[in-house]
Amino acid sequence: MTHIYTVTGMSCNGCRAHVEKMLNSIPEVTHATVDLEKAEATIEMDRHIPLSALQKVLKEDGGGYQIHKHGDKPVEKPEKNEKPKGVGTGVYYCPMHCEGDKTYNKPGDCPVCGMDLVEEVSSWDEDSGTDKNHQKLLNKFWMAVGFTLPIFIIAMSEMIPNNPLYKILDINYWNWIQFVLSIPVVFYATWMFFERAYKSIKTWHLNMFTLIGIGAGVAWIFSVVGLFFPDVFPEQFKTETGTVHVYFEAATVILTLVLLGQVLESRAHNKTNTAVKELLKLAPNKAIRVIDGKEEEVAIEAIKIGDFLRVKPGEKIPVDGKIVNGETSIDEAMITGEPIPVTKIKDDPVHSGTINGKQSFLMEAERIGSDTLLAQIVKMVNNASRSKAPIQKLADKISGYFVPIVILISVITFVIWKIFGPEPSYVYALVNAIAVLIIACPCALGLATPMSVMVGVGKGAKSGILIKNAEALEQLNKINTLIIDKTGTITEGKPSVEKVEAANDEFDTNKVLQYIASINRCSEHPLADATVAYGKSKGINALEVKGFLSVTGKGVTGTINEDQVALGNHNLMESENVTVPETLQNHISEYQKHGKTVPILAVNGKAVGFVVISDKIKDSSKKAIAALQAKGIEIIMLTGDNKDTAKAVADALGLKDFKAEVLPEEKLKEVEALQKQGKIVAMAGDGINDAPALAKSDVGIAMGTGTDVAIESAVITLVKGDLQGIVKAHNLSEKVMTNIKQNLFFALFYNSVGVPIAAGVLFPLFGILLSPMIAALAMSFSSVSVITNALRLKNAKID
Template sequence: MQHTYHIHGMSCNGCRNHVEETLLKVTGVSKAMVNLEKAEATIEMKQHIPLAKFQKSLKDDGGRYSIHNQGEQQHHLEPKKEKQPQGKSTGTFYCPMQCEGDKTYDKQGDCPVCGMDLVPLQVDLSAEDSSANGQESTYKLLLKKFWVASVFTLPVFLIAMSDMLANNSLYSIMKQQYWNWVQFVLSIPVVFYAAWMFFERAYRSIKTWHLNMFTLIGIGAGVAWCFSVFGLVFPDFFPQQFKTESGAVHVYFEATTVILTLVLLGQLLEARAHNKTNSAVKELLKLAPNKAVKMVDGEEVEVGIDSIALHDILKVKPGDKIPVDGTITEGESSIDESMITGEPIPVIKKMGDKVSSGTINGNQSFLIKAEKVGSDTLLSQIIHMVNEASRSRAPIQNLADKVSGYFVPTVVAISVLTFIFWAIWGPEPAYVYALVNAIAVLIIACPCALGLATPMSVMVGVGKGAQNGVLIKNAEALEKMNTVNTLIVDKTGTMTEGKPTVEKVGVLDSGFTERDILQYIVSLNAHSEHPLAEATVKYGKVHNVKILKSFHFKAITGKGVEASISNNHVALGNSKMMSYAQVEMTINVIEAAKTFQKQGKTVSFLALDKKVVGYVVIGDKLKDTSAKAVKALQSKGIDVIMLTGDNHNTAQAVASELNLTHFKAGMLPEDKLKAVEKLQAKGKVVAMAGDGINDAPALAKSDVGIAMGTGTDVAIESAMITLIKGDLQGLVKAKYLSEAVMKNIKQNLFFALIYNAIGVPIAAGVLFPFFGILLSPMIAALAMSFSSVSVITNALRLRTIKIST
């Protein structure tokens, strides 16, 4: 039988997966499917299971989610508000281990699943101060606890180590039993203040059965401390082999305090290193100016950035940062856009050109009209996208998660077997050896490095891409880009500059003049947003052409436009548009266009009442970097294919110039989509680069959609990677970046796995029979702490890699 219930409290795929796993564990459930969008769980069971059983299962798991019948009131079943983290993108903190996917939390503290310190998330420009303060406060708190632990641990350590001296002068002051009591008192602030959070996290991990590094630390250090306290209070309970010559039981207060202090040091170093992984976002945040100069009735008024509204006129002085996205209305200057595009050479901007917030003005003043302000600016969107991508999960992380799920129970089992083995076959005092080695196994086998291996590399890699004008929407894009072997590119705006200009207006009917043809073309295109249409309208304005009224305007995607003008049916577009409008194309008309098309030009035909009367020739120069980028991609083994809606002759001319052997012309949006599907059916991993609305379906269908930042919002929304400069050279950067990040992730996973593969057997005492080597729990704690730091340090190397050719 099958029942559907409502689930309350989910906000991300991490929640969905977690609820699904919890429900599947309920006895009698054969299948459970959870839908995040509908907030529903469909459960298949052999026989009816009471709802209360599912409710108890979710409650025992931590109470973050609740389940009830469809339509039932929720207020009796909702978990306490303080336990329920906020949904995706509403909070300002997240777990670096990504335990619940991309979920964020309102309050700073511990992850409710793994116990790691939640990391501040810089969501937007206004959140910079609060996020920075949150991260700084975490670091300062850890630093304070570390110093407290160090102050009390040092004397404990010295007292314990004095035992190794032949004539211990401390015992002349008082007996060993009393010094053990001193160690106990000194250990209390370390255990119950400085490191108490580790035991809380260990308890939570066992309660929710999300076993992690704190499970091992809590059990290991807790057993050592409790054993010592018990031995101190009830020494007669233990056999002689547990006692020293003075009759006092061996205590491990020094091992407990040193282990906890070293783990604190590891957490402190992680907090410091993790702070560096966000450096790219912080550098972007610094780009945003706080003030701007606004023109009010001809006067310059300094205002706060939050006071700027759409269409305000702002003055940008030499050396100033541009405050918002806008268009230059007066003046010109050179703009340093390197912080957004990654290109070091300043760009000359003139009247009518667009400028972006955060870029730096050169040595001339100019006026701009504000077109995007606040969170709508390019800089804000970049910061938001970088934050989102930094928290996303790469598919390769599923492997690490799967290994971690079995890892902790396996380590606990190895620790128990280690104790049994040493207790039975170990030298005297056998139980002492057994206890120490069992604790060493628990402490050294930290899965934290394994959990951090992927997210740290992704975070640094995404930031590196943003600094070089490559915006990564999610970690999956980075991983897939590494395996791409086929690239589909559009022509206009991708291979070419996307700034078409009218080169000729031709007349094919003696009843019309060139100006008449131009007037019809401009009047039709005045309603279109296509780049080619904008070029003709701009050309018409230069020639003072009057725009005629048009009715029933209609744009035919991939073909052209049509409308009624002066009681005539007018159509403008390519040969497919002429067929759509039932216009006959004579040989003379076709031949007139071929000459220009073979030069790589685009020809649009104008038809009045089903007769071609003229045409317009539009040229679009190839980008200087297109040929170099294509060559670099081909050298990487990527097959580059150009699909364009333009005619065959024009496409062939462009393909020849770029040394492309594969291209297709006359491609409509559905044709590009089918081309992607056909290549994928052959087993190809396909990336698609485009900039127009007509590219959006293919971008969404491809394995990796790549949008030109100079293109339409629809194309950018459909893509997984955005090249801010709208340059194929950015695609080469994306390829190099993906290779570097995936290599770094694999290195991190190797380090983490090989470290545990070697460390656990040594801690268990496998070298003792051959070399007499045993690993102290204190050394194990030090090695464990630095394993996580080594993973983060390796990830930080990505900041220095070169991803441009």
């Protein structure tokens, strides 16, 4: 029998696979498949399984997944501290990326490593869960410092000759004071570390908290037992006064230093979202809506698609849309990284959060809420910062072997010091074994990749490069072949006038342009729009046209100042009995060989001039292609345009490889063919026809000026929409990967050097030992080094 159920709580393909695996683990289930888009599970079973049994399996996992009768959705009551609807994202993830893209629908600890789950940055809530988590950790840290500092002073006073504290109270009382002061540190401020250690051992997902929990826990329990039951210890564990030497200061200082590392990590995690938070601050919360000529101030949430909005000088644009009345200049640096304001006229697009110049205009709302470009930037950055780069698997694999090896080394250290160490050998054995556990903490190793990725993604967003996942960032560094579309990618993607020429002295260039622009005002053809716009830019005054007629596939005719005017191709010239002189025809043919469109202007039966129309190559294309070729990347242009046009563009850009008249499925096949040759292929395009190839390529790069389908199919989007963005993205990829490798070196270097020293290999020759406190400080320093190195990416030059 087969049943279909509704599944909630899934947010990515990783969730889908996880739920599917859990359902298939049920003995009575023959086969289960889960559809993420439909939020459905199709389950084949030998016999009927109660819904409660399925719910129990998912609930025990702790991932927040729920299963219901098909079509039903749960009505959940808000938890005590849950945010109201519309505030925050309500999506949490592990900052250590233990399960890749997996997310949770409520706060808590990661079931793998135990780290506090972090809430995604919200477009509606600047006071994000990340900030609150950081403040919570900071409060605990200062509390831990307040109790740990006096413990440390009491312990270190033993190094002072004629210890003044012992004149006030005996050492035994001071030990009891240390015990009391340590309780808030251990059981409140840093208790989460022991919970995580227990969970890691229980699930056998050994991690840095395993070492911290065992090391600090052993030191604290040893001290408590020594304080309460001193007589159970041999003499070598006792001081001259008969009290057992306690390590409350080692345990609390270690835990406080680890907590400091957590605070620094949390602070760094906040900083990686700075670019997004700065964008969020630019989004206004109110707008002026115009209804029947009357203006009213409304909240952003009240705006609907199709509403007309008034944007006044200096104001932030509330939503995405287009100008319907007026013109202005807009500062779009927040999405393009370019400081120069962009001139906008009627029908030009405008984006939420960008800043209006000195003129007022009326706009029509086209995208609101989560559909705006600003909201998409936030979503992309959040998704990318949660994703795990393939190189992270190396760090994960190292950690998987590293922790049990360190525990084994710690045990061996204890045994060797007990057998061969000086008296009190038990004390030396215990202290050095704890030091090994502490200094080997692999937190820096776990931070190495995600820190660099998160900072790199933030840097990209600020530079107009939107990266959907970390894998794309790594793959981009490896590409050796780049396929680029022509129209809209290399070129502007719209027709523009290249030049106007006169055939004789009777009509000069300006008069030719005036006649062309005038008659084309009556035409709806895209090429006509290009000539009209060109005429306006040259200050040409349009003339009245009578008897206008559009001849499909040929051109237009009409009367201007009693002159019979015809504008079009050779077929129109023939039908109007216009003879084109051979010299003029040769001149026109040269332009046509280069893929240009050349309408001919005839007045009273004579050819008097022509206009050259082309899809202009973007100014940045040639420079960008040269830069990519210098990196050793093979560039291939694929276009659906004709061969003459394709060759002309390829020649202008110095491209040897190009294919013309290519259909969408042929672009896809070209990508597949190159991949079969072992090439790592990136594809850059902007249209619906590019979408299949973008999705199939190793790295799909969409122009932000293109279609939504292309953008959704790609893993990298260039907001500004030119090839120079690919150069920036590739440079960013190189710097991020270099940074990750540096971080892995820092992490492994500290551990490789620190563990043997903590074990005491230098003691026989130099008498050098590392106390657990110094080991904790060194461990924290390795994390700080990784964080600091990753944050350098914020200032990296990628132009």
